[in-house]
Structures are given as C-alpha cells and as structure tokens.
Amino acid sequence: MKKIIGIALSLSLAALAVGCGANPDSGGSSANTGELTGKISFLEKWPDPQYKVIFDKIVADYIAAHPGVEIDHQAVGDQPIKDQLRVLTSADELPDIFFAWPGDFAKKFIRGGFAADLSEYLNGTEWGESLAESALGAYKYDGKYYGIPINMNAKVFAYSKSAFTKAGVQPPTSYEELLASCEPLKAAGYTPIAFGNQYGWPAIHYITQLNAEYVAADVRNADYNPAGGEFTDPGYEKALVTFKEMIDKCSKPGSNGISHETAQADLTNGKAGMQYLEVLEFVSLNNTETVPESWIGDWDFFAFPPIAGAQGTPGAITGAPDGFLVNGKSENIALAIDFLKFLTSKENAALIVKDIGWPSPVAGSAELAQATPEVKKAVEMMSAAPEMAIWLDTETHAEVAQAYLAGVESLLNQDLTPAQVMDSVRVAAAKVKAENS
C-alpha cells in the first residue's frame, strides 16, 4: 500500500512539475530614459482564433519594435470579461489597458478613478485627429476623453434580396412600410424578421433604437444617467408597444428560446427575409465557411426606418464602438498610450479592417485595406447619422439594464405588458438614483 501511494504521489508531483508554470506577475516598471521600456498588461475580449491572431500579431510587432518592452496580453470572452473586470477592480489589480463598453459600463471605471483622462493625448494632436469623433465621443465624460475606440459598430437590417424580390417588396423607408412588408414576405414563405432573443441583448438593441426614435436625446441622456433616471416620458412605453407589435407580426413565436445565430441561419439559409444585426457581423455574412454560397452576393442592408410622428432623433442609429480604457493608476501610462497609438495606427487599423472586417474609426484605413462595399457603406451611414445611440444595456446602470432585460423577456413571453415593464424599470431607476445622488 505504501509503495502504491508513494508511486502515486511521485507521479502527481512529476505531473505538477511538468504542468505547472507558476508565473506570478512581476508588475509593470518603467524606466523612462527616452526609449520606452517596461511592462504593461493588456486585457481584451476577443480570444476566439480569428481575432486572436490579429491582436497577437500587433502585440508581437510592437514588442519587436521596442525591445525593452514586455506586454502581458490576455484575452477573455465577451461574457466572462465582466466577471474578470469585477474581480480585478475589487482586488485593485486592473490591467494597464483594458476593454470597456462605452456608456455607464465605462463610466463606472471613470467615476471610480480607474480610467485615465486621455484628453491631453487626443485634443489637437495628430492621433486625436485620426480617430472619428463619433467613436471617440462614445467614451467622452464631462468633456474629457477616456477611451480609445478600436472599431465602429451599428445595428442595421440585413435582408435577402431574393426574398424581397419574391415577395414583391422594397427596402422600407418608414417603419410603417417595414410592418407592411411582413405580410407579403409571409405569403412568399419567409419568416419576415428572423429574431432570436436567447441572450437578451438582441431585444435590448431594438429597444435602444426605438427609445432613440421616440424619446428626445436630452430626456434620454438625463434618464440614462444613474443620478437622474426618471423614465417618465411616454415615449419609453411607446417603444415597447412598437417592439411588441413588430415582433408579434413579423417574427416566429418563442423568440426567447432561439439564439441569435440560429435566427441568422434562417436568414442565410433562405428561410427568413431580414434580421436586425450588427455591422461587425458582416464578416460572417460573407464567409463561405459559415453561410451557403447562394447567400453570398444576395444580401444588402438598410438602417432602421424612421417612425412617423415620433419625438426622438430621426435618423439615429443604434451602435457604439468597442474600445479600451487606460488604468488611471497605471505606473506606465506613457507606454500604454504609445501601444494604443500603435494599435490604432493606420496600418494596424487597415489590418483589422482587411482581416476581420471591422469598420475602423481610423481615418483612411478602409481605403488602405480595400474594405468591402458593405463595410464602406456602413461607415458612411454611421458618419452621416445625427446620433449614435449606445446599447441600452451598457449605457444605463447595471440595475436599470437588468430591469429592462428581464422586463423585455417577460414582454415577449406575454407575462408583462409594456406599462408593467416600465414600472419595473422606474423602480430600478429610483433605487439607482437614490444610491447615486
């Protein structure tokens, strides 16, 4: 028995010796003697292989150009990064550069002093001029810039040209036309609007757009602010009523049980007419590995059409860039800024546009990368939009966002009415307001 246990222990210790690369962080250090040196940590949210190679390459290129620099690069997925950032913030171990969604998600770090003011590096500088103001503005707080955008994103309706032709409908120019196109599409054998809300955010993106259509920008800005949320404008309820009407009339029932990808497969496999999706998804709409060949070249897109008589911002588009904040307590801010400049240089932005199809906020990168016609058109559309409405679930306080997410899910399940959803949002907003004022 002793012998067996002895062997087992030896084996396990040997396995540990092989497998355990104890690698505690040594922390950043900077020796600013003209040439930038030291170590910075960089946390982003694209670990999946098609994106990871790009970020790995950019990091490797920077290190090759700066021999004294070390970059501790970590990629964590879209959902887990929220837990990761929560733990790192609580433990006061935030990386030097970290991903943050614009809106209240980023503002929490700004209010807590965890994000550095980058205005001096952007105001009137060549770097600042090279970045689209609409993207930079998403990370603006109290007149100061705190974030560096890496891409530009917006929600649009992608539609099947052949489905529209078969149903005898045109891309709608008003919400009423959009609603009217559903019957002919159904008659032609299509689900008019492919919609899957398993993750919650697809419905919230609709509500973001509809709130922008129905509620004036200044009222929304006040309500989305944790210290001033009232949500008493009747436009919020109208937005929910419109959303419910559109989904009931134009989509399959049971959307809470359908994933966004499954709904998208209905569109690309010729079973649906259109889907409200992100410009960042264009790359997968053109990928022969992920869609049937019949779909390639058979699609186009249009922005959410305006609603007659709505009191909000006509022509507003839902969308926001993804971007990075610099840790306000970083000991290596100069190095972090220099790396971000490199990341958003025209060449690297062009690499991102070319290889992963993201619309870039960097001026001239689309031309350099020979972006697809769809991406070029989307960039023009975003540039011309009078307002970019930031995702409701990252723009508002987490509790308000949660009330919206749960409420809209119940609305789709027929468990709550639009008025009841708004009641729960107002309760959450009042609680948040009391805590923040």
Place this chain on the structure above:
Amino acid sequence: MTTTATSTAVRMRRPRVRITPVRVVIGMVLAALAVLVIFPLVWMAISGFKTNAELYGDPWGLPAEWRWHNYERAYEYGVIHYIGNSLVVTIGSIILVVLVSSFAAFALVRVKIPFSAPLTMVVLGGLMLSETVALVPLFRIMRGIGLYNSLFGIIILYTAFRVPFITFLIRAYMLGLPQEVYDSAVVDGCNTWQIFWRITMPLCYPIIISAAVLQALFSWNEFVFALVFIKDDELKTMPVGLMTLQSKLTTDWPVVFAGLTMSAIPMVLAFLFGQRYFVKGITEGIGK
C-alpha cells in the same frame, strides 16, 4: 460417460433468460435511456464534421463532406493542451482531496482530539462557502502567495473547496465501520498510523472511489476559478479553453463541437475502463 458430459455441459451453460412481457418493457426502457445518453454524444461528434450552414440548416442530417479539418483546427487551437492541463488539475486535486479528507475524517472519527465536535462543524461549515463570494479575497491571497496563474494554485483551490464535502462523505462511511476491527487492531499492536493505512483505508475503498469520481467530475468541468485564476493561454483548462473558441457574433460551431468531442474522450474512456469501479463506488459509497 456421455450422460455425465452432457449434464456437465448443461450445468456450465448460462441459465437461459426467460423472455416475459415485463422484461421486454424493461429492456425497451433501458434501450431508450441508452439512446438518450448516447445520442447527444454522437450528434456532437458528427456536428464536428459539418459547416456552420449545415449545422443550422440540417441539424439532424449527416455532413455532405466529412470535414476532418475541423478536428485538425480544434487541435491547432490547442484543445489537446487544454485537455492536458485539465488532466493535471483533475488528477492532482483527486489525490490531494482524497488524502486530506481521509486524514480529516479519520481524525474526527477515530482519534480522540479536543473539541472534535465543534471542529467537525467548522470543517462541514465549509460546504456553505460559495465560490463566487470568495473570488475577490481569494484573488488577493493567490496573488500574494504567488499561486495566481499556476496549475498548482488551481489544484489547491479545487482541493480546499471540496475538502468539506469529501470529508463529510468519508466521515459518514467511517462512522459505519465496525468498532471490533479497530479493537482487534489495537490488541494486535497497531499504532494510529498503521490503523489508518492498514485497516481504515482498505475498508473505505468504496467511498474513496466515489470521492475520486465526484472530484473528477468537479475538477474537469469547473469554470469560474479556472477563468479568474489562470491568465496564460498555455495554462488554461478545458472549459475555459473551449470557451475561447466561441465569440459573441461569429462562432465557428463545428470546430467548437470538434473540440468538445475531443475533450469528452478522456472522460468517456475513463468511464468505459473503470465502469465497474464507478458504479460500485457510487452505489456502495453514497448509499452507505
């Protein structure tokens, strides 16, 4: 002679099972259960050969072409590496948790120590501690003692969080062992150490197997600690590693399924080869 040989052959033959309606129904129910368990695994393995379009367009059909390169890509993306890390963590934590919990249970049951009753409550109180609540303080501790971003640190965490439950299991089993065996061991001159290794541990074999199985399932699938306490790609365990193959908008699901299939192989093999011990361990151990 012939008669004797025939009768021996009859005796040697396995008794014929009589087919009755009840047996047929039971057989059909068991077959249906087997299909329920096996079908998702087969579907997952087959889906690993498809394209995204085939997966969504014809989820139940066979792929038009068997795309082995999905499995090759999963391999290239490091799935084998993730599985290796999971094996290290699982085997390490099984050995550690079984040893520590057996010592603890033995001490609580068989050794006269002061305050053993409150001590038992303290150990079992660990069952109440949730992983999520402990994340932030643990993060600081792990950074402080240099165990952050190491497989050894993960093994320690998996052990620490499972010691209360496994101790609870082994202690309950040890309480049921006959006192006479211990009395005779003492009469024969065994010291405490010998009683533990030569008497208690062999008698506790069924529960040790159960504990090992339960710990293996926990360590193999654990996600939150592995996500927060491992930073380097080379050290990621299987659940976190496979998560990195998925993106918010553009996941190549067949490659993910290929990775999932590859990661299921060690557990399926372990079950096939150790089926007898698994079932025996769980029924004898937990049922005790």
